[in-house]
Amino acid sequence: LLDASVKFAVERFHQISTDEVYGDKPLDYDWRGFTEASPLQPSSPYAASKAAADLLCLAYARTYGLYVTISRSSNNYGKWQHTEKLLPKIISLAEHGQKLPVYGPGLNKRDWLYVLDHCVAVDKIIRHGKAGHIYNVAAGTEMSNLTFIKLVLKILAKDENAIEFTEDRAGHDLRYPMDCEKIKNELDWTPQYTFQEALDETVAWYRSRML
Template sequence: MKVIVTGGAGFIGSNFVQHMVNKYPDYEIINLDLLTYAGNLENLKPVEDKPNYKFVKGDIADREFIFKLFEDEKPDVVVNFAAESHVDRSITDPEAFVRTNVMGTTTLLDACRTYGIKRYHQVSTDEVYGDLPLDRPELFFTEETPLHTSSPYSSSKASADLFVLAYHRTYGLPVTVSRCSNNYGPYHFPEKLIPLIISRALADEELPVYGTGENVRDWLHVADHCEAIDLVIHKGREGEVYNIGGHNERTNLEVVKTILKALDKPESLIRFVTDRPGHDMRYAIDPTKIETELGWEPKYNFDSGIQQTIQWYLDNQEWWKNILSGEYSGYFDKMYGNRL
């Protein structure tokens, strides 16, 4: 089987590529990534020399390039992680999110239609559901929860989801969609909350926390997410949406304090900053469908997962320091410059 993984140099995508390359040595795994600011080929060092792994640099919104790639490679499965994903960036530059997340997705779908793909999987987010009130802990997002987006980012992801499902209904394209809660774990780009707090705390720098830090997120370890997507693309029902959540709700402030305690750093480093516009209050996923239909369950709870994650950042300081310094952006040239 030949699998194209788009956005495979990003955080979740690179973890998924490693998972697939190692678990399925008889599969061909093609990592397609444009290597924008969050794409980092150093994430793929553990598998870059494996015979069943290949990297291709390219833009999912470039129709001519995508169709040529599909013509040459004839993939069986496409898993689309490629996306602009940072809410703050979407507020300052919504157009970039429309281009990649919407136009890029429809370009992939058209290529899948043309070349007879066996499965297209869209990796989405629980943010398409909007948010839940803090005073209603009994409420959870299910696959039937109406879409109610809050940011340009989540709006672009919801639009992409609807196109994916429309291509299934209109053209019979074999698709699945998964919507996950907040991921954490190795290779997380340092602008996101958990790696940001770890890296800044280690440097004894101030830790910015939006508002009062009361916003609640359901945290999912990236390894559990990769296992879930693996199950969906192999066993999930065509045309279905699967929610993937970790049952690990924490306020942002609780997450920050947990990290500080593990690193033996003082809470005096915390600085509350002006809240993000339209900041969602609570995300919480009900993953009953994927648990009952496909037998998935997370291996990590937050306490074990955050300790593993902190230790990874302690053991791999060169990785995130290269990102903070900007040196990671030259890795493509070092790895592939003499092969082009």
């Protein structure tokens, strides 16, 4: 894609990355989160591939003058998400009366970003972001996986006894706290949807397609 962009003089190239490129922090970490200048310390092969893609983009920007921007977002949720992802998977299992597997004790934390808020952030970056710059995008709705699952079960009016704790997965990052002051200050972006409202709407949408 980068080669083709250079060959055909593409005006803009935007790379959507992930908070996973930074590695993780302890669960009790209470200082400033990762900034765009934080070192890349990916834990998993997937995260390493995303970090490598980010570096390739920045290298093409320097070598070929390609207008590159990068956004690193937290966990997305919303309509049309692949069924392997946590939210639609929880809903499907719960609706079919199956057990809900939770890695380890379920204390690993994630920030949940509504997809439409993410889309607005990407649009602002593409329109007004500076060449060669990186922008963190998160909603400030960090919570443990267990808390998130219980919230979904509450909306579904399902029993928490369906939760089944399983062996933790290899290289399971604890949390990815991110500092998003840059995109807020430079591009005037903040989440417009409240977490509970967006979650309620999303769960209702999935349920309507499963009934």
